Amino acid sequence: MSMHKTILSSDQTLQKIKRIAFEIYEKNFEEESVVLAGIKGEGYEMARLLEVFLKEISQLKVHLMQIDLNKDHPHTSPVQFDLDKQLLSRKVIIVVDDVLNTGRTLAYSLSPFLGVSLKRLQVAVMVNRAHHSFPIFADYVGYALSTTLNEHIQVKLTGDEIGVYLS
Numbered sequence: 482m483s484m485h486k487t488i489l490s491s492d493q494t495l496q497k498i499k500r501i502a503f504e505i506y507e508k509n510f511e512e513e514s515v516v517l518a519g520i521k522g523e524g525y526e527m528a529r530l531l532e533v534f535l536k537e538i539s540q541l542k543v544h545l546m547q548i549d550l551n552k553d554h555p556h557t558s559p560v561q562f563d564l565d566k567q568l569l570s571r572k573v574i575i576v577v578d579d580v581l582n583t584g585r586t587l588a589y590s591l592s593p594f595l596g597v598s599l600k601r602l603q604v605a606v607m608v609n610r611a612h613h614s615f616p617i618f619a620d621y622v623g624y625a626l627s628t629t630l631n632e633h634i635q636v637k638l639t640g641d642e643i644g645v646y647l648s
Contacts, residue, residue, distance in 0.1 A: 497623035584617030
């Protein structure tokens, strides 16, 4: 990642995710379970890490699901997910993604939950860039960062270079 500026190191990134896990538990401590719905890629990897941390700090049953959509053209194909819709009824769902930029990806990722009687729907992101074009906000944010539209934020949660990078 030598061409990129490091915004958060591996330790800092994992600490932010652990803090989000504590916040999720604080807001949902009366619940028996939560569903972490990670958007395919780094969003799902973040959901997996949140699951690990939540199991360390709480008695919550954590269900993990993956949301699969075309991030570049989300309207061209249906959003896929790997959990039975009936299991989502009356549950707390937390949609997880790596970066909240315009809100488009998160807006489209909510479609599987329309028509399901949810208890609560929340959003967790590692980085909030606040270039919103859609009325989407995050309940849990690891790091808020003001950038230009030309700058790119990359979150890496697997491999040797875990961290948040700016290019």
